[in-house]
Amino acid sequence: xxxxxxxxxxxxxxxxxxxxxxxxxxxxxxxxxxxxxxxxxxxxxxxxxxxxxxxxxxxxxxxxxxxxxxxxxxxxxxxxxxxxxxxxxxxxxxxxxxxxxxxxxxxxxxxxxxxxxxxxxxxxxxxxxxxxxxxxxxxxxxxxxxxxxxxxxxxxxxxxxxxxxxxxxxxxxxxxxxxxxxxxxxxxxxxxxxxxxxxxxxxxxxxxxxxxxxxxxxxxxxxxxxxxxxxxxxxxxxxxxxxxxxxxxxxxxxxxxxxx
Amino acid sequence: xxxxxxxxxxxxxxxxxxxxxxxxxxxxxxxxxxxxxxxxxxxxxxxxxxxxxxxxxxxxxxxxxxxxxxxxxxxxxxxxxxxxxxxxxxxxxxxxxxxxxxxxxxxxxxxxxxxxxxxxxxxxxxxxxxxxxxxxxxxxxxxxxxxxxxxxxxxxxxxxxxxxxxxxxxxxxxxxxxxxxxxxxxxxxxxxxxxxxxxxxxxxxxxxxxxxxxxxxxxxxxxxxxxxxxxxxxxxxxxxxxxxxxxxxxxxxxxxxxxxxxxxxxxxxxxxxxxxxxxxxxxxxxxxxxxxxxxxxxxxxxx
Numbered sequence: 001x002x003x004x005x006x007x008x009x010x011x012x013x014x015x016x017x018x019x020x021x022x023x024x025x026x027x028x029x030x031x032x033x034x035x036x037x038x039x040x041x042x043x044x045x046x047x048x049x050x051x052x053x054x055x056x057x058x059x060x061x062x063x064x065x066x067x068x069x070x071x072x073x074x075x076x077x078x079x080x081x082x083x084x085x086x087x088x089x090x091x092x093x094x095x096x097x098x099x100x101x102x103x104x105x106x107x108x109x110x111x112x113x114x115x116x117x118x119x120x121x122x123x124x125x126x127x128x129x130x131x132x133x134x135x136x137x138x139x140x141x142x143x144x145x146x147x148x149x150x151x152x153x154x155x156x157x158x159x160x161x162x163x164x165x166x167x168x169x170x171x172x173x174x175x176x177x178x179x180x181x182x183x184x185x186x187x188x189x190x191x192x193x194x195x196x197x198x199x200x201x202x203x204x205x206x207x208x209x210x211x212x213x214x215x216x217x218x219x220x221x222x223x224x225x226x227x228x229x230x231x232x233x234x235x236x237x238x239x240x241x242x243x244x245x246x247x248x249x250x251x252x253x254x255x256x257x258x259x260x
Numbered sequence: 261x262x263x264x265x266x267x268x269x270x271x272x273x274x275x276x277x278x279x280x281x282x283x284x285x286x287x288x289x290x291x292x293x294x295x296x297x298x299x300x301x302x303x304x305x306x307x308x309x310x311x312x313x314x315x316x317x318x319x320x321x322x323x324x325x326x327x328x329x330x331x332x333x334x335x336x337x338x339x340x341x342x343x344x345x346x347x348x349x350x351x352x353x354x355x356x357x358x359x360x361x362x363x364x365x366x367x368x369x370x371x372x373x374x375x376x377x378x379x380x381x382x383x384x385x386x387x388x389x390x391x392x393x394x395x396x397x398x399x400x401x402x403x404x405x406x407x408x409x410x411x412x413x414x415x416x417x418x419x420x421x422x423x424x425x426x427x428x429x430x431x432x433x434x435x436x437x438x439x440x441x442x443x444x445x446x447x448x449x450x451x452x453x454x455x456x457x458x459x460x461x462x463x464x465x466x467x468x469x470x471x472x473x474x475x476x477x478x479x480x481x482x483x484x485x486x487x488x489x490x491x492x493x494x495x496x497x498x499x500x501x502x503x504x505x506x507x508x509x510x511x512x513x514x515x516x517x518x519x520x521x522x523x524x525x526x527x528x529x530x531x532x533x534x535x536x537x538x539x540x541x542x543x544x545x546x547x548x549x550x551x552x553x554x555x556x557x558x559x560x561x562x563x
Contacts, residue, residue: 001364003332010361017354018347090345094402097310097339098362100328258313 007099007108015112020081025120028074032067036128039066040135047140059224060143061150064132065157068216071124075117075161076185079168082113084178096259103251106173110247114166121161129154149223149232156220156232163239164189164212170246174253189213204228215239261288261409261439262323262336264309270317271304271465278304280465281318286443288409291436293456293473294445301465302445303341306412310339322410332363338403340413345399348388352379352398355387356405363406373401392419400428410441417451429455485521487514488537489528498527515541 001009015021043063050058083106086092099105129145136142143150171188172181193211196204205228208214218226219235230238264286271279279301286292296302307313309320311327322330322337330336346355356370374380377397382390390398396419403411413432417425432455436442446452452459459476461469469476484507489495492514496506504519516524521540528535 003362003364006362006364010358013354013358013361014350017350017358019349085347089347091347093310093312093341093345094359096312097341098334098359100311100330100333258307260307260313 003099004104004108007104008111010098011108011112015082015116018085020085021078024074024078024081025116028071028078028120029124031074032071032124033128033131034067035070036064036067036132037135040064040132044136044139057224057226058141059222060133060136060141061129061153061223062217062221063136064129064143065125065154065221067124067128068157068160068221071121071161072164072189072213072216073186075121075165076168076189077182078117079113079165080172080178080181080185082109082169083172084176084181087176088178093259102254106169106247106251106254110166110169113169114162117165118158118162122155122158124161125154125157128157143223147223152232153221153223156236157216159236160216160220160239163236163243164216166243167212167239167246170243170250173250174246209235210238212239212242261441263287263441264410264412264443265321265324266305266309266318267320268318269305269308269315269320271301271308271313272316277465279308279315282462282465282467283318284460284467284470286410286441286460287458288441289436289439290457291432291442291444291452291455292458292460293449293452294443294460294462295449295452296445296447296462296468298447300447300462302447302462303414304465305462306339306341306414306443306445309412310337310341332406334359334363334408335365335406336408337410337412338406338408339411340396340399340403340416346387346395349386351384351386352390352401353383355398356401359402359405365406369405369407373404376404377401393421393424396420396424400431408440410443411435412443412445414445415447416444417446425451484541485516485519485524486537486539486541487516487524487528487535488512489514489533489535491533494531494533495528498531498533499524502527512536 040063047055047058086095095105096102133142133144145151145154167188168181168185171184175181175184189212193208193213196208196211209218209229215230215235215238218229219232220239222229222232225231229235266282266284269279269282270277282301282305294302294305304313305320308315309322309327319326327333327337353370353374356373357367360367360370371380374383377400379394379397379401382394387395387398396416400413400416403413411432416428420428432442432444436457444452444456453473456473459469459471459473460467487495490512492509492512495514496509499506499516499519502519502523504524505517506514507517508515521538525538
């Protein structure tokens with residue numbers, strides 16, 4: 001085994017050996033599927049009263065993926081704890097003593113935590129879709145997996161969660177403290193888009209589409225295109241770019257800073 | 261086995277020089293005690309050796325290599341930095357397992373170490389419930405995991421009971437006898453004097469003594485004399501002219517070496533120098549340590 005592969009194996013042991021990992025992931029699964037079920041049911045119930053415009057933009061796939069709003073927060077916490085847990089406990093000293101090439105340590109974490117987030121994200125998105133559609137079908141038009149764009153939207157919703165995990169890992173490596181990092185991620189995901197939506201619509205339309213949360217909901221996880229949003233592929237590319245930039249900055253900071 | 265070579269090492273935090281142009285070598289085959297009061301720069305020096313911090317000047321190498329350039333570093337250098345560099349939610353066994361995995365060390369070695377440090381019975385319990393002493397034992401297991409030739413332990417006896425202290429002394433003695441390089445830090449001289457063959461003493465980040473333990477102990481009781489006089493400058497002149505040395509001076513108190521008390525009495529009487537006190541020193545280990553690390557005007561008896 002190369003030393004990078006051993007680093008990945010070690011991160012996997014670290015992840016598995018902490019209960020907090022399982023709690024975070026468990027919370028994510030329960031909250032996301034629960035929320036997806038709820039949103040699917042209420043939206044489908046309301047469908048008959050929708051305006052023609054709302055009916056035209058009805059996107060049952062997107063509705064069944066609504067749990068992502070919660071899921072992204074749980075996955076963000078998962079990504080944050082991957083590194084802040086080490087800073088808080090002092091394990092980071094041991095980890096760096098074992099792997100003095102610190103970027104390699106961060107890369108191994110990104111592979112393991114990003115990988116787990118991807119698997120869970122996909123399972124979750126598929127589950128939400130297949131649980132949500134029958135509920136929607138009772139009162140409104142529903143989507144089937146084989147229709148154009150549906151499989152892509154469901155799978156991209158899982159990819160979205162994995163990328164959020166990586167962005168959170170990078171941000172947390174820069175911030176180093178759990179509470180601060182979680183605050184920063186929540187601000188990035190929820191507060192900034194909220195502020196943007198309060199600004200003049202021209203600004204909203206030009207900037208809003210680059211917000212991670214809106215890339216997830218309106219681009220990657222949508223079948224019916226939303227106005228003023230990026231196409232799914234461009235959205236995914238932009239989010240990948242965010243993750244790469246964030247991890248590069250994190251690697252730079254981790255390699256440079258003292259570990260006291 | 262490799263030596264640890266500290267050369268002109270300097271590390272500054274703001275205006276404070278935590279480590280100030282430090283130079284010494286830790287040789288294989290013996291236990292080197294690394295002494296200094298709390299805040300003297302011992303831990304910083306160790307973190308600099310491990311590459312956790314970067315020096316502002318100088319180098320710290322192991323067998324001529326920077327720590328960061330070692331492949332599978334835990335197989336070459338074992339360090340115990342702080343007891344609580346452990347995640348409270350993880351078990352002792354899992355902590356050792358992930359570290360072993362990074363270095364390609366077998367899982368049977370993990371079990372062997374848990375047995376050796378006496379944690380086999382609690383290996384699967386979360387570290388959260390460990391006492392300070394158990395944490396230290398796990399820290400020792402981490403240090404020994406890669407069977408390294410170089411060991412660095414920062415205050416390892418902290419939190420250990422009497423039995424634990426004896427255990428760690430015997431362990432370190434045995435490791436040094438096998439030819440390994442052992443650096444053992446403490447702020448208490450009595451703690452390391454029993455185990456260490458060699459002593460490196462620092463204060464305010466500066467080297468104060470680098471000598472064998474017996475040299476230091478002999479130096480302490482070889483007839484240093486405490487002289488109190490209102491005219492310390494004249495006393496120094498008299499002492500130096502007569503071939504003696506001023507080991508330390510604080511205010512009116514001057515510690516003189518290489519001259520017996522009788523001779524100092526005669527010389528000062530002849531020079532009509534007023535003395536308030538003339539006391540041969542029978543320094544205990546602790547006194548000597550305090551003396552060594554107190555503000556010295558000269559380099560003292562050890563160099």
